[in-house]
Amino acid sequence: MTNVYQVFAYNLFGKYYERRRVEFFGLRHSLLRNRMDTSYDVYMASALLSSILSAVGASFFISLILVVMGVPEIKASRIMLPLWFEPLVQYKSMIVGPFLVLLFTALVFICVYKVFQIYPSIMSGDRKRRIDTMLPYAVNYMSAMSGAGVLPVDLFRSLANNDIYGEVSVECRYLVRDLEVLGQDLVTAMKNLATTTPSPTLQEFLQGAITVVTSGGQLEPYFQIKTEQYIAENRQNQKEFLETLGLLGETYVTAFVAGPLFLVVVISIMSIMGNAQMVFLYIIIYALIPIGSIMYVVLISMMTPEA
Template sequence: MKKNSKNTLQRIVSQITFHNTWNTIIEDINSDVIFSGKPLDTIKLLNQIRKYMIISAFVIFPLSIFMFVYVSPIFIATNLIWILIFAYPKIQQSQLSQTRKKKVEEELPYFVIFASVMQSVGVSLYDSFQIFKETMIFTAVKNEAQLLKRNVEYFGLSQMEALEELGRTHKSNLLKNLILGYTSIWRSGGDLSLYLETRAEEFFTHLKQRYQVYTNNVSTVIEALVTLLIILPILIMVVSFVLPGGSIEQVGLLASVGLPLFAIIMGVIISSIQPASFNSVGLDQKLLSILFGVGMVSGLGIYLIYHEVWLSILTGFLIPCSISAILTGRHINEIVKLERDLPNFLRDITEYKKIGYDVLLAIINLSKDNTYNSAFAKKLGEVGMLLDNGISPTESVKATNFRSHFTKMSFYLLAYIAEFGGGNPKNLETINAFITNAKNTVKEGTSAISALAIIVFAAPVIMVFTAGMIQSITGSIDSNLGPTIKDASTSSLGLNSNFINMVTITPEFISVIKTLIVTSSVLGAFVITKAIDFTFYNTWRVVVIGIITLVSTLYLDSLTNTTNFDSAFKNLSFK
């Protein structure tokens, strides 16, 4: 009897605490943890989540009832916090597995060509993972290599079993098919080199399709950019000139909140659809902090001197962006020069190999010839000098800083080919063909977008022209009908002076319009920079558009000081 009572009590407690449901959740999250590739004590995490839910129930529920009764019914929605706490582990692990999948698929085309070349010199796919991990070129492949190494060295699996386990516990179908196809041919004794060569071609086709899809999608985003950051401000500007005194706050809110929010959203969208760029471009956090401080100080200083918000904002962007453009421009110029002569260098290495030269001797000889541009010759000279002094090929390449990931990857391939004592002209031609085709694919993808950037450069001129024309029209009306409207408002119409203030174009209103033009132009420049250069740091477009905006806005000042729009053109001399 006591035993039955005890079992009944356990069942009741189990139902109250959702014990069975909790076990199901643990199993589900355990599956997500396996796909995320990161170790996690699921039971410990969920026990902590359960405690947080119980504690929050005693706090949130009474608070929500109180706010519901005495403040607003909408506060009953605060109980949704329980659902967020409950769903957090599932959301977190799903996000980790999706991030792992995305990053690996971005790096696979480059890794497969690497593995294909290494397989031809007798290095297995497992060893290629471990070698690639040492190059520090791609972080996602490095993480997968660490999981493989763990399974072999700590869990006692063979290399083939570790590869199969990695394939089965990964959400990327591309990686899964690559690995399981490789192990299948390995078991059957097939030609692994031929298999990886074929898959390398497939992955390159996939990379090319990704750039084509990105070009098509980003064109839509740029159309939205033109609509939200150029056409919308123009429409708001036109409408605001009807009642300038009553629209200052709305235009100011659009310039300070609306447009930055639109720009951030479009920047996030572009980042999410953009193929990964592995070039080393940008500024470190310390320098970014310094530039941010310079921008704040310069913007504040200009405001204290001239008391113009638009000029303060523009100066706060122009000075740090000019410095960033100079520094980042050097990085990009170096990358362009390295990638320009890289195919020529690989072709020269191939020719040396055909006449029987070792790869190391070929690199040393070419480093002493002045046949390449200054940037490439400098990096080649650094590697050649280290090799000539007896440093190992991989250590020589590792000690040299390459900003171009194509160049870095090529030198690592040559170093490993030399260290493993293999390689033939066909391997070198394969590397050269892949690098050349990949470069052309990236160039084609970005050149199509560059044509759309012309609209962003013209935007400040268009907005200033529109503002000046409307100002001229309304100014003419105000000068001709202003006394009549004033007399009518104070006599027969019985209106007070607020009406006059609402329809009068004041200096404050013109200042807000200028701020709208500056904000729209600068933010548009940042977004288009991200779309074309795959980074926000290459800010030369921001600087150029900022200067165009400054000149155009000063021209708007000249329109403000003239009686009408036509007289502004009379003041211009074309002699």
Template sequence: MVKTQDVDVHQAFNDGSTNKYIEKYKMFCYVFGKHIDKKPQDDIAKSLYQADMVLTPGMFMSLALVTAGLASGIVFLLSVLLFTKSSSPLVYISVLTFLTFGLTVSGFPFMLYNKVSNKNMNIEQELPFTLGYMTILASSGSSPMDVIRKVAIEDYGDVSVEFGKVMYRVDVLGEDGVSAMNHLIRNTSSESLRAICIDLANAMQSGGGLRTYLEMKSRELMDMRRKMQQEFVDSLGVYGEGYLSGVVMSVVLVVLMIVVTSALGIDLGPFTAKQMFQFFVYFMLPFINIVFLILLWMKYSRSTL
């Protein structure tokens, strides 16, 4: 298990690649979250470790709650200004406020899950090429530890990042190679990488058979990559069909509903048919398309296909 104490809070605060204002915001949120870290939160800590997010569980949870509170407060004020004179102001204000809070809080676990999923996808794509490179290194007589070290300094995406964690534990923390590999085996999010690390750890202990194993595994994963390419194309087709049948057809049906209700003189509540049409065309339709594009971006932004 990854313990909370393994995460350096000061490292999270002093990440030079992050905007200083974001870091100050993290520090502000952590004032409320530091009490959470007094008790071990192993599941959250492990998920953050797998997502390569340098945060403590307390900082992550406080970021979610404080951000949700601020977003809800902004929506509450805007709702008061917009819906005070409506027929049911309390309904609009309360629904929008609580909906904003719930969506913001749930967005943080979703973001964490998405980062882990994208990382696993990247590992799956890079593994065949990584194993090919490792096969060449093993053929030249490199030991398993030397192979891992060279992969860690190369650019093989998240595979290099994961192997870099092994070298950190060996070179900085002073652990032996087998113990460092076992730590990665327990905590990596990729099942494919876990299986390979188990075999590498066995090769470290036995001292043989690495080249033959890597050649066989490289061919196997290359075949899997070709299947994944086909699945990638199929999934894009599913998203395209979903957009046509879900978004486009919904647009047509809503427009027809507004036109028909207007022609028949049906009451649409506090809004006229013109107001409903303008709200749908200028707000709902762009919003739906933006959400759909965000989903596509989150799904495929890190895909190497």
């Protein structure tokens, strides 16, 4: 769905991206695999406008910080700056201030623009993981329905209406859309879904089903074979995940529990003796441990299957 912001962005920059369809082929495919109901030119126009607004906001924010706190102190030295720069230090407000504003503005613009470009690819990768997680159970459901004599078209329609199978149901809705709205036959609809789905496993499953249908075979035995295969693979994946989780747990205890605790004790003793600075202790307590813990939480959350 296109909102007012996207329409405004498209009116400003849409024509620029319309002429560059070939350059953004990968992005267009990622948007399609991610099932984002937005054309790439509208999406990139919104990305460009958001990048500009973010850069303007960053410029204002950095300028406000420089006005309130002043320009950082700069001294010419062999390590930081050449000695010939020393006469220019008195003009630091006119040189360093605008330079910092332009630098952070450019960095914010580039970062926001790149995030918009890679976001569909990241989300399609997340959809791939969720599809692969639910596919064994969805195929098992299809096998049971097929054994009850349900036609393949009705089978996919029933699966599309069953939200318990998550992203697999979403994929089937696009297949049903091709059947009911676009008037395509089942084989063509499955080919379209196999081409656009982010999951290679689902793509392989659909290609096998297409082969069975076009050769005049029965889908029920094929579904039963795939059910056994996917359940066995799912058990193996869960076993590997538990082993990986145990390894990550041991690594976390070593790197972010025992290690920092040892360093805290050593630095505290050395600071009492006057041979260490407390800044390292602050870095460990307020930066290393919290950031490391958050990184582990995000990593485990990304690795954990949903079912």
